[in-house]
Amino acid sequence: MTERDRKLALFGGDKAVRDELPHFLNAAGRTFGAEEERLLLEALRSGCLSRNGGTFVHRLESEFAARLGTRHAVACSSGSAAVHLAVAALDPEPGDEFIVPPITDLGTMLPVIWNNCLPVFADVDRRTLTLDPDDVRRKIGPRTRAIIAVHLAGQPCDLDALAAIAREHGIVLIEDCAQAYWAEHRGRRVGTIGDIACFSLQQSKHITCGEGGIMATDNEEYARRAVLFADKAWPRESSALGSSRFLFLAQNYRLSELQGAVAVAQLPKIESVVERRRQAAEKLTARISRARGVSGPYTLPGTRPAYWLYMLHVDAKRAGVDAEHFGNALVAEGVPAWVRYLVDPLYCSPIFAEQKTYGTSGFPFREWGRQKFAKGLCPNAEKALSGVIAIHWNENYNDMHIEQIAAAILKVARHFAGEPAAA
Numbered sequence: 001m002t003e004r005d006r007k008l009a010l011f012g013g014d015k016a017v018r019d020e021l022p023h024f025l026n027a028a029g030r031t032f033g034a035e036e037e038r039l040l041l042e043a044l045r046s047g048c049l050s051r052n053g054g055t056f057v058h059r060l061e062s063e064f065a066a067r068l069g070t071r072h073a074v075a076c077s078s079g080s081a082a083v084h085l086a087v088a089a090l091d092p093e094p095g096d097e098f099i100v101p102p103i104t105d106l107g108t109m110l111p112v113i114w115n116n117c118l119p120v121f122a123d124v125d126r127r128t129l130t131l132d133p134d135d136v137r138r139k140i141g142p143r144t145r146a147i148i149a150v151h152l153a154g155q156p157c158d159l160d161a162l163a164a165i166a167r168e169h170g171i172v173l174i175e176d177c178a179q180a181y182w183a184e185h186r187g188r189r190v191g192t193i194g195d196i197a198c199f200s201l202q203q204s205k206h207i208t209c210g211e212g213g214i215m216a217t218d219n220e221e222y223a224r225r226a227v228l229f230a231d232k233a234w235p236r237e238s239s240a241l242g243s244s245r246f247l248f249l250a251q252n253y254r255l256s257e258l259q260g261a262v263a264v265a266q267l268p269k270i271e272s273v274v275e276r277r278r279q280a281a282e283k284l285t286a287r288i289s290r291a292r293g294v295s296g297p298y299t300l301p302g303t304r305p306a307y308w309l310y311m312l313h314v315d316a317k318r319a320g321v322d323a324e325h326f327g328n329a330l331v332a333e334g335v336p337a338w339v340r341y342l343v344d345p346l347y348c349s350p351i352f353a354e355q356k357t358y359g360t361s362g363f364p365f366r367e368w369g370r371q372k373f374a375k376g377l378c379p380n381a382e383k384a385l386s387g388v389i390a391i392h393w394n395e396n397y398n399d400m401h402i403e404q405i406a407a408a409i410l411k412v413a414r415h416f417a418g419e420p421a422a423a
């Protein structure tokens with residue numbers, strides 16, 4: 001190993017990651033192939049690119065439900081739209097509350113606000129960054145309608161505890177599975193344990209058609225409302241031409257046949273995508289097991305994550321450096337990483353902290369809010385974010401790629417721990 005290999009890339013040394021890694025933004029990091037091309041062409045040649053009149057989106061819905069193991073699935077235009085279908089399925093009153101984690105994509109709670117309801121933040125388990133059931137219990141109030149549990153980075157939440165709380169209080173458990181295709185919780189697939197599950201088909205997800213989403217449920221009534229909500233509450237089946245009496249306030253969240261065709265072709269690939277991500281993640285965890293002050297993702301006993309991201313935890317005291325500086329050094333080494341995942345918990349964003357919603361009204365927070373959106377609201381989330389680095393994960397990483405990522409982590413860890421580099 002030369003002096004330039006040992007020196008951090010941040011300070012002018014050579015990068016530990018020398019290959020161009022597969023990434024979700026390029027073909028090498030996605031799983032599109034002949035089947036996607038064939039079905040896409042078939043959709044185009046059919047002459048009908050709309051769900052209403054086409055076959056692919058309907059096929060996506062029935063095949064997705066069968067594969068996941070739910071009775072119904074409803075496709076829509078994004079993962080955020082899928083959460084909106086779930087919220088709308090409950091037909092909540094304005095001012096009703098949905099308990100959410102503060103570390104997630106904003107899409108988990110945007111639909112709650114658009115539905116004139118309130119996200120109520122509960123703190124997370126510092127190890128997994130997913131909802132802490134004890135704090136969820138504390139946050140339940142008379143207007144709580146549902147818990148939206150996010151399987152962050154592909155790590156299943158403590159679903160047994162959350163489902164028990166939901167049952168006890170007669171509220172609904174919505175699983176946000178956008179990052180967690182086919183993750184498992186005590187032998188069951190996430191998305192089949194709560195009352196409703198939401199998935200995203202956006203470009204970076206395990207399977208994708210660019211943009212899109214799916215809501216899945218066993219509940220007939222929720223599914224019926226979701227189908228209507230995604231299509232302007234237009235009861236098309238009621239006559240050959242479709243009735244043009246609109247049943248309630250809804251949206252147009254329809255997925256197109258072009259997207260549906262690609263998504264249908266992607267469906268059979270989920271198992272292998274998840275398995276390859278798991279194997280790669282387990283290899284990396286083993287390779288970095290001796291790095292001082294850093295560790296791989298924490299996995300709750302009895303769960304099998306889907307590894308949308310690989311969460312690297314930095315214990316600043318032992319590592320001799322905080323996650324921010326560690327992460328910057330990793331990025332300089334060529335590791336596709338994001339320091340912290342989010343700059344701050346979501347409640348610190350202007351949408352919440354400054355109540356930037358509809359004009360200057362601050363609605364619905366000013367009207368019904370019972371939380372102050374400011375630092376200190378969820379201390380564990382704040383603490384956890386400051387110690388985490390999210391590494392983009394990919395099913396097409398090979399052993400060389402894992403080796404180079406491991407080399408980068410070990411090199412940076414040794415540098416900050418003041419250990420001599422390995423020969």
Ligand SMILES: Cc1ncc(COP(=O)(O)O)c(C=O)c1O
Nearest residue numbers: 078079080105107108178200202
């Ligand atoms: C946990 C989670 N929920 C919801 C969404 C929203 O999905 P979309 O971007 O497809 O609207 C995402 C997207 O990244 C997500 O990660």
